[in-house]
Amino acid sequence: MRSPEPHTPPPAEALLHGQFASWGSGSNGNNNSCPNSPGGPGGLSPAASPTLSPASNYALTLTHTHIHVQRLSPRTGKEARLLLPLSELVGCSCPRAPAPPLLVLYWYPPGKRRKGVSRRRQLRAYLAESRPEAERWSAAVQCLLRGVTVTADTEFSRSLLPRPRRLLLLVNPFSGRGQAMQWCQTHILPMVREANISYNLIQTERQNHARELIREISLPEWDGIIIISGDGLLHEVINGLMERPDWEQAIKIPVGILPCGSGNALAGSINHNAGYDMCLREPLLLNCCFLLCRGGVQPMDLVSVTTSPGPSHNGRSASPRRLFSFLSVAWGFVSDVDIESERYRGLGSARFTLGTLVRIASLRSYKGRLSYLPPSVVTHSPDGTPPPPRRPLSRSITEGLEGFCKAPIHRTSSDMGIKGEGALQGREPCGVDVAREADEEVETCFSLQETRRTLRKNSAPSSQIANTLFNQPALGQQADPESRTPYGVEVMDLNGTYFQRDPYPLDTRERSSTISSPFRHSPFSYKSKPLDQNQNVARPRPLSLLQHSHSNSLPPKLPSLSLSLSPTPPSSPSCASPHASSYLVPRPNTPGSTSPSPSFRTPASSFNFDIADSAGSVKNRPFALPFNPPRDDLLPPLDQPLPTRDWVTIEGDFVLVLALYQSHLGADLHAAPQARFDDGLIHLTFVRAGISRATLLRLFFAMERGSHHSLSSPYVSHVSCRAFRLQPLSTRGTLTVDGELVPYGPLQAQVHPSMARLIVGNSGEKITRF
Ligand SMILES: Nc1ncnc2c1ncn2[C@@H]1O[C@H](COP(=O)(O)OP(=O)(O)OP(=O)(O)O)[C@@H](O)[C@H]1O
Secondary structure (H helix, E strand, O other): OOOOOOOOHHHHOOEEEEEEEEEOOOOOOOOOOOOOOOOOOOOHHHHHHHOOOOOEEEEEEEEOEEEEEEEOOOOOOHHHHEEEEEHHHEEEOOOOOOOOOOOEEEEOOOOOOOOOOOOOOEEEEEEEEOHHHHHHHHEEEEEEEEOOOOOOOOOOOHHHHHOOOOEEEEOOOOOOOOHHHHHHHHHHHHHHHHOOOOEEEEEEEOOOOOHHHHHHHHHHHOOOEEEEEOHHHHHHHHHHHHHOHHHHHHHOOOOEEEEEEOOOOHHHHHHOOOOOOOOOHHHHHHHHHHHHHHHEEEEEEEEEEEEOOOOOOOOOOOOOEEEEEEEEEEHHHHHHHHHHHHHHHHHHOHHHHHHHHHHHHHOOOEEEEEEEEEEOOOOOOOOOOOOOOOOOOHHHOOOOOHHHHHHEEOOOOOOOOOOOOOHHHHHHOOOOOHHHHHHHHHHHHHHHHHHHHHHHOOOOOOOHHHHHOOOOOOOHHHOOHHOOOOOOOOOOOOEEEOOOOOOOOOOOHHHHHOOHHHHHHHHOOOOOOOOOOOOOOOOOOOHHHHHHHHOOOOOOOOOOOOOOOOOOOOOHHHOOOOOOEEEEEEOOOOOOOOOHHHHHHOOHOOOOOOOOOOOOOOOOOOOOOOOOOOOOOOOOOOOOOOOOOOOOEEEEEEEEEEOOOOOOOOOOOOOOOOOOOOOOOOEEEEOOOOOOOOHHHHHHHHHHOOOOOOOOOOOOEEEEEEEEEEEEOOOOEEEEEEOEEEEOOEEEEEEEEEEEEEHHHHHOOEEOOO
């Protein structure tokens, strides 16, 4: 942890100077650290005042930044001086009579620079000559902690102090490993009291309880809303605020988080922003609680996310949903791990590590289309306002995508396909004719099932996966370049329950530039199975690892040949290659985009979004937008085509797409090192199918240190944007927003800079106090 370098200020900076005696028994009474004292003002209840033993005398000097303590008697060597940085104090008090006239300082110096070493509470009490003197000092220190402007001429008294801050504390008792209430008692409430903060604490009783509460309460009564939980509860609070008719003022109320969840991404970002080393559990909690007590609020971007409708009710078709997100949108690997690792909840944050290993062992890829609006483009509004001059499109495409453009498209590997990578060998090369053949072939039930059987036959048992996990390159890397699919067609998403609907028809241009799934008119009817999505509502779920480590209930991923067509060839020379046509390339939505060769075209109606039913009735409860919701001026409605200029589109098979707007994806996952709370950007990371398991694992390991951007892999890309649209083309998958499941289907998002306010402590710029 960083701690300010102590320095001896010039005497001119002194605000107060006075003499104090030690308080407590014994000759070392003034070094009275009481880390285990109960809460309240340092455990200094008047009745419990120990016998005074003024064995030592001290000279205290208060400056704007420090309290200098000099022992006057008995004079000893090096212990005689102490410098207390005000930046490490959470509060100060002068206990009322009949307690002696004490100046009590609540000091939380940071732990040593070692992972996991927590800040420790040290209570220091000094006996003043008189009560008014003790009160004057207490008022002076509190003025400095609360940011009241003072000088050496200030007459310090309590009247200078702003009223105590009032916080609404919302606790999810089941978050993380269910320790939130315990930590409230042992860590949070004592520190909050020492900071002279008033509070009301409410335990949530069910999912969406906080959201409903926040929609109703009178906000002016509170200076801030603090979540004592994981990121999910803050998601509820943000959306509760945005669903109020007075959302414009409501969303400006400072929000804070005290991490008691499993992931604690925002807390990790706050901890990092304050300059502290990465830490977890109680050390992280103490850091965040300390920063909260210090005050300090910074603007925070919110991202407006429009998701597909949930299941229709009573025959009425549902409409797209809008919600507000402070953390992330994830599709593929990351959301899978998030949701599937619910079963390991008892492990705390280790659940994600285990979930990652399990998912890497059975790696899946998902077909989809990702479009984004790069930040460098000063865009026009989708309602037709003429665009200002902009940078050449080709530049915005290639930025951050060099490796991406160079990479040839490969067949994607099956998650079980270590031994069975040749599962499709009989079907390749998958050129135009083969694509046609495939189109015809998969129209029949027989072919479909046969292919599925072939795939299964060629799948590796899990023991082989374990043995070969880190030895085998991914399928795409092994493939013979000659046999690479120049234009793949998704022919292998053969789960027998393929389902497409057409609530969001694409415009002709988009349709025509896209090879459709041949299953559009599949004879297989969709059997709506209640997915386990969104059903993580019955928390807590104390599930043991042993019970679930072998759970393999997830549907097997079947390999697919993917296709991405670029209507315009890659414009960057770096993308030029003999295999250019087989590259998975970013696709500018230029008006002049040409359709792919008719040979590859399928009927215009054959491309659709796939919307699988979501079973989450609780999480996806109807939500009420305010009358005048903030407008997504960069985005057309979800069922309309994107603007034809400025946007970049990438289509193909993805292992993951992650949109992050905080620096951390979990307290120990520094996934977007460049992100700032209010940078007005969405940081996109996407990983293409074809990446080897070992590389993916390396990526996540590097993410812990935030060094993954230097990991060179043609399958991994990092770009920033201000808006994006994600269109999953695989029938199954999970989409999460802030770690919460949302209906699977097309989704789009736009950043709204500095919309909310986050309590982050005093470090950083643009800090205001709450
Ligand atoms: N009393 C409650 N009972 C059950 N669920 C609750 C309750 N209070 C809140 N929830 C829901 O629990 C879910 C998880 O909460 P939260 O995200 O805060 O904890 P977590 O999942 O342990 O942490 P993280 O998101 O950091 O991994 C949220 O969707 C929230 O809405």
